[in-house]
Amino acid sequence: MKLLTPGPVDIPDAVREAMAVPSMLHYGPDWMQLYGDTLRMLKTVFGTENDVFMMAGPGTMALEAILGSAMEPGEMILIPENGFFALRLGQVAEGLGLRVLYLRTPWGQPADPVAVSKALDEHPEVKALLVVHHETSTTVLNPLEALARVGREHGVLVIVDAVSSLGGVPLPVDAWGIDGCVTVANKALETPPALALLSLSPRLWEAIERRQAPRGWYLDLKTWRWYAEHWGTWHPTPVTMPTSNVYALHRSLELLLAEGLEARYAAYRRAAYAVRRGLEALGFPPFVDEAWASPLTTAFKMRAGADADELQAFLRQRDVVISGGLQALHGVILRVGHIGLARHRSHIEAFLTGMEAYLQHKGLPFEPGAALQGLEGVD
Ligand SMILES: *Cc1c(COP(=O)(O)O)cnc(C)c1O
Numbered sequence: 001m002k003l004l005t006p007g008p009v010d011i012p013d014a015v016r017e018a019m020a021v022p023s024m025l026h027y028g029p030d031w032m033q034l035y036g037d038t039l040r041m042l043k044t045v046f047g048t049e050n051d052v053f054m055m056a057g058p059g060t061m062a063l064e065a066i067l068g069s070a071m072e073p074g075e076m077i078l079i080p081e082n083g084f085f086a087l088r089l090g091q092v093a094e095g096l097g098l099r100v101l102y103l104r105t106p107w108g109q110p111a112d113p114v115a116v117s118k119a120l121d122e123h124p125e126v127k128a129l130l131v132v133h134h135e136t137s138t139t140v141l142n143p144l145e146a147l148a149r150v151g152r153e154h155g156v157l158v159i160v161d162a163v164s165s166l167g168g169v170p171l172p173v174d175a176w177g178i179d180g181c182v183t184v185a186n187k188a189l190e191t192p193p194a195l196a197l198l199s200l201s202p203r204l205w206e207a208i209e210r211r212q213a214p215r216g217w218y219l220d221l222k223t224w225r226w227y228a229e230h231w232g233t234w235h236p237t238p239v240t241m242p243t244s245n246v247y248a249l250h251r252s253l254e255l256l257l258a259e260g261l262e263a264r265y266a267a268y269r270r271a272a273y274a275v276r277r278g279l280e281a282l283g284f285p286p287f288v289d290e291a292w293a294s295p296l297t298t299a300f301k302m303r304a305g306a307d308a309d310e311l312q313a314f315l316r317q318r319d320v321v322i323s324g325g326l327q328a329l330h331g332v333i334l335r336v337g338h339i340g341l342a343r344h345r346s347h348i349e350a351f352l353t354g355m356e357a358y359l360q361h362k363g364l365p366f367e368p369g370a371a372l373q374g375l376e377g378v379d
Contacts, residue, residue, distance in 0.1 A: 001319045002347050006136045006164055006297045007187035009340025010347070011252070015191055018251040024243045027235035031243070035236060038246055041253035042197055045189075045261065046181060047172030050199045053224050054249075056242050059163035059184040061219070062196035064092050066159055066180040069221040070128070070207040073097030077128045078119055078156070080111030080147065084137035084326045089130050089161055101126060107138050107329065108299075110292040113146040120154040127207075128157040134165035134294045137326045139287065139335060141169065141294035145176050152177045157204060163187060166197075167256065168268050168296045168339055179204040185245065188268075188296065188339045191252045194245040269295040270378050271338040271348060277374025278352040282359060282366050287333045299325075299333045305364045308334050314361065315354045322351070345378045 003010045025031055042052050055062055071077070077098055079090050082105040090100045103119050105111055111131065120126055129151035133144045144160065151158040159180040162171055166181070168188030173181050179201040185191035200208075200221065208221055217223055218239065227238045256264055272295045276286065279300050287299035302308055308331045312324055325333040341347055352371040359366045 001321060002342070002350050003321050003340065004336045004338075004342040004347055004351050005321055005323045006335060006337040007184070007339065008193050009187065009190060009337060009342060011190045011192065011340055012255060014255065015248050015252045018248040019192060019244050021244055021247045024247070026237065026241040026243050032233065032236070034247065034250055035241075038250045038253065041250070041257060043199075044257060045167055045253065046197075046199050048174045048181075048199045050173065050201045051205075051225070051228070052197065052199045053221075053228075054237075054241070054246060055196045055198070055224070056194060056239070056245075057196050058193070059161070059182055059196050060088065060092060062182040062198045063089060063159075063161055064096070065219040065221055066182065066198065066200070066204070067093055067098065067128075067130075068096050068215050068219055070157065070159075070180070070204055070211060071096070071098055072211055072213055074099065075127045076101060076123065076125050077130055078103060078116070078123065078126045079130045080105065080116055080142065082109055082111055082138065082140060082142070083107050083132065083135035085132045085135055085161060085163075086130075089132065093130070108140065108288050110140050111142045111147060113143060113150045116147055117150045117154070120150065120156065126154075126156055128159055129154075130159050130161070132161040133171065134162070134169070134296060136164040136297060136335075137329070139294050139297040139299040140292050141165070141296075143292075144171065144178075148176045148178055157207060159204075164296065164339075165294070167261075167264070169265060169294065170261075173199055185249050185252075189249065189252055189256070190340050191249045192245060194242045195249060265295070267343050268338050271343040272296070272298055274348050274374040274378050275336050275338065275351065278348075278355070278371035281370040281373065282352075282355050283364075284355075287329075296337065296339055298336045298338070299329075300336070301333055303364070305362055306358070308332065311355075311358050314358045315351070318350070318354045318357070320350050320354045343378075345375060348375060348378060
């Protein structure tokens with residue numbers, strides 16, 4: 001089976017094998033070495049000197065932890081909404097009793113910093129700006145640097161869902177002034193699911209310290225800070241950690257940093273280019289404009305005579321797995337991920353030859369072999 005999905009992804013053998021490490025303690029000197037090294041590498045990938053934590057659970061949990069720890073019920077947040085994951089953020093916020101102001105852009109279009117600036121001018125009660133960096137449901141890469149600048153200029157906290165972007169595209173947290181940033185191990189960091197990774201700025205800590213309403217224990221980030229400060233030389237987290245996953249993440253980060261962040265970003269761009277050239281040659285139109293298309297996932301529409309569900313199932317029969325469209329985009333688009341092993345030639349070739357086979361099967365015309373012409377330079 002070959003996964004060309006936006007996550008979870010096929011992971012390198014070295015990372016998969018690291019998961020088989022014997023049981024280890026989540027405290028004590030050996031652990032502190034592994035834990036400390038992993039956090040140091042994460043800070044490099046996040047481009048931050050802020051506090052970074054690893055929490056067992058999905059990315060949504062870490063976003064909920066940040067919102068719940070920093071905001072009081074009834075406070076207002078602004079979400080530029082242009083896809084499924086922005087709506088999900090809103091549901092998390094509403095579940096915590098926050099008031100959500102959505103600034104809507106059609107799905108497939110990027111969030112607009114000018115409109116965000118205007119909305120913040122009109123709503124001085126907004127406390128935080130929540131941005132989805134790579135809106136995986138549409139494959140749009142939102143202009144985060146400009147959005148974060150607008151947020152800072154208005155003095156609001158800037159909190160980012162970078163679940164599907166961090167490690168795959170530039171996202172220098174400190175240079176862009178991002179207060180809370182969340183990603184997971186199982187997307188561009190190419191590790192199995194289980195870990196959410198988050199960074200917290202001093203401004204965000206101030207908000208967390210100010211917050212009055214009770215806020216559970218595990219998801220209260222104050223708890224995490226207390227352990228890091230008071231037990232930090234021996235048992236740095238409040239609870240047991242998924243040690244094998246941390247070990248595998250450590251391996252994956254070593255591979256990423258040895259390759260170099262820029263080189264990895266370029267590998268994803270080459271993979272995206274190869275897939276997009278191939279789709280173009282086969283007559284499948286792109287769903288989003290190249291100007292704001294993320295290099296980590298490609299969404300495409302159907303050509304006449306092709307059916308999205310049927311095509312997805314046809315590829316699945318050939319052990320090639322891609323993703324469908326969500327909600328209103330179901331049946332309209334299909335999505336191909338470029339992260340994990342999907343950035344390599346073997347995955348991309350299997351996908352594009354599967355697309356050719358589908359056209360053949362449907363009796364639709366295409367030029368044999370033309371789809372593979374963008375693969376030069378992809379290893
Ligand atoms: C995958 C994804 C999520 C969900 O992550 P979980 O780990 O399942 O909570 C959230 N936001 C974006 C942008 C994603 O791509």
